[in-house]
Amino acid sequence: xISNFILAPILAHMITAIVLLFFWKNVQxxxxxxxxxxxxxxxxxWRLFALVWENGNMTLQMGGWQAPFGITFVSDTLSATMVxxxxxxxxxxxxxxxxxxxxxxxRYGHFFIYHFLIMGLxxxxxxxxxxxxxxxxxxxxxxxxxxxxxxxxxxxxxGAVKYVTMNMLASSIFLTAIGILYGITGSLNxxxxxxxxxxxxNRGLVTVTALLFFVxxxxxxxxxxxxxWLPSSYHTPPSAIGAVFGGLLTKMGVYSMIRVFTxxxxxxxxxxxxxxxxxxxxxxxGALGAINKRNIRRILSYFIVCHIGYLxxxxxxxxxxxxxxxxxxxxxxxxxxxxxxMMSGLIQKIRVTQDIYRLGGFYKDYPKLSIVFGIxxxxxxxxxxxxxxxxxxxxFQEAFKAENYVLLGTLIFASxxxxxxVARIWSEVFWKDLPKPNAEEIDHxxxxxxxxxxxxVLPVVGLAVVSLLIGLNASFVxxxxxxxxxxxxxxxxxxxSVMHHLK
Amino acid sequence: MKNNKPKHNIKKLDATILRTATNYLLxxxxxxxxxxxxxxxxxxxxxxxxxxxxxxxxxxxxFAYTTRRTLRLFQVPPRTLIPIGLxxxxxxxxxxxxxxxxxxxxxxxxxxxxxxxxxxxxxxFDIGVYLVVIGVVLTILLTISESD
Numbered sequence: 001x002i003s004n005f006i007l008a009p010i011l012a013h014m015i016t017a018i019v020l021l022f023f024w025k026n027v028q029x030x031x032x033x034x035x036x037x038x039x040x041x042x043x044x045x046w047r048l049f050a051l052v053w054e055n056g057n058m059t060l061q062m063g064g065w066q067a068p069f070g071i072t073f074v075s076d077t078l079s080a081t082m083v084x085x086x087x088x089x090x091x092x093x094x095x096x097x098x099x100x101x102x103x104x105x106x107r108y109g110h111f112f113i114y115h116f117l118i119m120g121l122x123x124x125x126x127x128x129x130x131x132x133x134x135x136x137x138x139x140x141x142x143x144x145x146x147x148x149x150x151x152x153x154x155x156x157x158x159g160a161v162k163y164v165t166m167n168m169l170a171s172s173i174f175l176t177a178i179g180i181l182y183g184i185t186g187s188l189n190x191x192x193x194x195x196x197x198x199x200x201x202n203r204g205l206v207t208v209t210a211l212l213f214f215v216x217x218x219x220x221x222x223x224x225x226x227x228x229w230l231p232s233s234y235h236t237p238p239s240a241i242g243a244v245f246g247g248l249l250t251k252m253g254v255y256s257m258i259r260v261f262t263x264x265x266x267x268x269x270x271x272x273x274x275x276x277x278x279x280x281x282x283x284x285x286g287a288l289g290a291i292n293k294r295n296i297r298r299i300l301s302y303f304i305v306c307h308i309g310y311l312x313x314x315x316x317x318x319x320x321x322x323x324x325x326x327x328x329x330x331x332x333x334x335x336x337x338x339x340x341x342m343m344s345g346l347i348q349k350i351r352v353t354q355d356i357y358r359l360g361g362f363y364k365d366y367p368k369l370s371i372v373f374g375i376x377x378x379x380x381x382x383x384x385x386x387x388x389x390x391x392x393x394x395x396f397q398e399a400f401k402a403e404n405y406v407l408l409g410t411l412i413f414a415s416x417x418x419x420x421x422v423a424r425i426w427s428e429v430f431w432k433d434l435p436k437p438n439a440e441e442i443d444h445x446x447x448x449x450x451x452x453x454x455x456x457v458l459p460v461v462g463l464a465v466v467s468l469l470i471g472l473n474a475s476f477v478x479x480x481x482x483x484x485x486x487x488x489x490x491x492x493x494x495x496x497s498v499m500h501h502l503k
Numbered sequence: 504m505k506n507n508k509p510k511h512n513i514k515k516l517d518a519t520i521l522r523t524a525t526n527y528l529l530x531x532x533x534x535x536x537x538x539x540x541x542x543x544x545x546x547x548x549x550x551x552x553x554x555x556x557x558x559x560x561x562x563x564x565x566f567a568y569t570t571r572r573t574l575r576l577f578q579v580p581p582r583t584l585i586p587i588g589l590x591x592x593x594x595x596x597x598x599x600x601x602x603x604x605x606x607x608x609x610x611x612x613x614x615x616x617x618x619x620x621x622x623x624x625x626x627x628f629d630i631g632v633y634l635v636v637i638g639v640v641l642t643i644l645l646t647i648s649e650s651d
Contacts, residue, residue, distance in 0.1 A: 002605075004605060004606055007606050011593075011597075011606075015593070018589045019586075021585055062605060063605060063609065064604060064608040
């Protein structure tokens with residue numbers, strides 16, 4: 001189906017950002033406009049998902065220039081799902097940041113940049129042109145850099161320098177790869193590329209290009225040798241920003257990896273071997289990194305690295321069921337990771353610190369909130385029937401079927417460590433009594449006015465409900481994941497929808 | 504704008520030539536930037552380059568005089584040019600959607616305008632970019648000179 005509607009989620013956030021610019025210094029108006037924009041963006045993304053679910057792939061040739069010459073926008077089920085997830089997280093974090101973000105940040109354009117960031121993410125998920133994908137990546141990086149450094153504290157700058165350096169490196173590698181790809185094929189349209197790539201005689205060059213793409217996307221999604229920028233920068237910005245970063249930014253790299261390695265390149269055994277090895281090392285280094293950290297957000301940063309390993313492992317196994325696992329895990333992970341960051345922000349508001357050894361007595365003081373936090377924590381660990389359980393089982397099963405016992409062992413090891421750390425957070429923060437020297441500290445949450453409290457708690461509860469629904473209503477998520485996996489294993493569906501306008 | 508500090512003396516000497524030159528160059532550069540803007544689309548040029556040239560004119564002015572006097576040339580803070588430009592570009596991209604065509608399709612007036620030639624959404628898109636570039640460059644300039 002050809003429709004302008006595919007651009008609606010991008011344009012919704014773009015309009016919101018433009019309107020916000022008109023209210024540069026008016027904090028209250030900025031908050032209102034941002035929330036409205038997020039709600040519209042969410043409804044529109046929902047509609048897009050429903051349309052794609054009913055009618056199959058949607059495409060649009062920008063400016064009426066036909067593929068492969070013009071810039072194409074494509075929404076298959078994977079894109080629509082990612083856009084939907086982005087919209088859910090964006091809405092929750094948007095509401096959360098109306099209360100969590102301080103006024104001077106808002107005056108310096110917090111919301112405006114935030115909507116540009118979301119716009120960039122949506123663009124990256126919807127574009128069907130590999131150079132355009134690069135451009136959206138840049139939109140996201142520039143926005144995230146501004147969000148990371150707003151406020152200009154020394155700690156933030158330190159994190160930001162690492163973040164920007166590594167991401168610039170990744171971008172330049174990505175751009176180099178695009179350049180080589182264009183040089184050997186003469187095309188940039190993702191749907192047009194596979195036939196040209198298949199016709200290239202110099203197979204060595206194709207493998208090198210594929211590896212360059214893998215390195216570029218790998219740095220962005222924080223896989224093994226290049227992951228260290230993530231834990232050293234993600235704990236510096238406010239939690240609201242951390243939630244978007246942790247939930248969505250690394251997933252953009254994984255999404256691009258899935259897209260490029262299913263449609264453009266057909267990975268050979270060597271490539272798949274690289275995927276598996278990197279996945280194993282990523283899981284181990286993430287798990288070991290998390291084990292000795294005391295700060296909740298630092299633990300979480302290492303969890304992000306660790307769990308990216310699951311996704312890469314799933315891609316490395318390259319079977320339809322493994323992709324079902326990857327997509328399910330992606331859906332679960334985006335929601336839970338964002339929520340985890342918001343939760344850590346809420347803990348910080350209440351107890352001033354995020355050091356798990358200085359926290360305690362949470363269950364006694366806030367029993368209802370603690371149950372919500374419990375759901376988040378145990379979804380992350382994958383306790384059945386919560387959302388993390390199903391995709392992990394699928395991935396274990398596939399690793400077992402592939403008789404790759406090292407991978408299976410690492411998957412189990414990583415999820416055991418996750419469970420161990422989650423249990424430790426639970427017992428330290430929620431069960432243990434508040435340690436004495438800290439007992440006098442002021443509760444910053446209690447004096448909050450009602451609306452502020454609602455704005456802080458509602459998104460956390462909302463996302464917790466979403467992850468509960470993912471766990472309890474797993475059959476629908478499975479259906480989505482299966483359809484995505486089917487489309488990924490049969491790239492001709494994607495290609496036909498762009499090149500031949502088939503439904 | 505008199506500066507009595509000794510270290511600015513050399514600058515003041517140069518400034519006479521610079522100021523006189525700027526008085527002639529400013530309108531010239533602005534005209535040239537408009538020329539580049541209109542020349543775009545089929546020939547090299549367009550909103551981005553045009554906007555940069557216009558910004559250079561104002562940067563030159565701020566060197567010769569001061570940033571404060573440059574900003575006085577504008578009735579409103581240059582920051583407001585950014586949303587106006589963005590809106591203009593957005594509308595010109597969105598117009599074809601209302602006519603049932605893909606986003607950003609070029610829509611043209613049937614009749615040619617004298618001097619300029621064919622006028623279509625592409626021109627308005629470029630004008631939007633032109634405004635955004637001027638707004639951004641001058642905002643950056645203002646911020647840097649404020650922090651001095």
